Amino acid sequence: MALTLPELPYGRSDLEPHMSRETLDYHYAKHHKAYVDNGNKLIAGTEFENMDLDDLVKKSSGKIFNNAAQVWNHNFFWNCLTPESKAPSKKLVTALIKQFGGVDDFKKLFTEVALGTFGSGWAWLVLNADGSLAITSTTGAGNPLTDGQKPLLTCDVWEHAYYVDYRNARPTYLEHFWALVNWQFVEKNLG
């Protein structure tokens, strides 16, 4: 099935002041859209044409993987954000305490991994097959699904995600990212 650009779950100005409308105009309407369009061109007439997006990410490689996984990652990233960020529920807090010692410890470690990701990539909170949680980082379009991990939360650390609003200051971008996290989405992913 063809890749599609989903509607954003909020208006393009709704994440201000943490993420500007200008950023979303580029990040969503240009970058994300380009991955969708390029991906569709690449899969047309191939064995990948009718795969759903999860399978495409798990089974493709090279250029098709790069575009398909970037579609997956951005679809997921937009859902990780919300203009009305509410505190995580007790269930999620308990899981974060169990694995990382506390919500703040988790945020600190996730931030370290996001800042330590060299070049363009993504920071992730994932659920391992054994039920434990982990924080990982991928380069380029990398997606934890290919390592058998279930993504729960992600932060885009390609420069295009923050350059318009924060220039080279990735740490400042991360501070604002935390103000937008949709913890209810994270909990839903935890299952």
Place this chain on the structure above:
Amino acid sequence: MKHVLPDLPYAVDALEPHIDQRTMKLHHDMHHASYVKALNKALEEAPELQSQTAEWLLMNLNEVPEAIRTAVRNNAGGHVNHGMFWRSMDASGGGFPSGPLLAAIDRDFSGYENFKAEFEKAGTKLFGSGWAWLVVDKRGNDKLQILATSGHDNPLSSGYHPLLLNDVWEHAYYLKHENRRPEYLKNWWAITNWPEVEQRYQQFQQQEPAQSSKTPPPKIDADLKQALHETAQEQIHEVMTKREASKLVVKEKSVTSGKSHSVNGKSG
């Protein structure tokens, strides 16, 4: 010896309108500076390497202790690449290469226009952050070759001699060209400092015979060498991306498992 941030060889607004002042200032004062700082910091743990040049470190990554090898590779690369990049541009640049360099470009790319198109293509196709390069292949009859590398990987680490490079990290063009990387690459020829590139080629031709009889070729990371010898740019990128990804995951996993151990320790 501490590595130092070199001054720009021109005023911060000298390359307007091709490189806007805002981009130039951030790129030099913040990005390049951060690589110099991080390189010096990494080398605090290896005093024996502090007297080596950043180029030497890139040519001898296998001599760098494993604990700081990735940091040195990334930050010595960031330092060397940006230093060379600044000198690859000039307000009076543009025009055409000449002399022996032009002859070599004609020989290996069937003409300058074709070379430009291939170089732009390599820069456009590189996925994520990296560099497009014109290099001399020292083990390939000194033929000129176009490469693309991820992150700040420098072809010095795989035995090539770099002549020209263009930065295709988003920070190099985002404020002016937004997501239009091909437009940035195309416009960049207006400021290319060909006299500098010609001089680099001349130096290579003068020094190379003496060098190859004296010093052994650099020890090359096998994956990197294999990656760079592939001709298709996507393949190069794919191999390097996988290496990067696996390295990072290993690193992050060790961070994460360290943490969960301490958590286990608390509860157990």
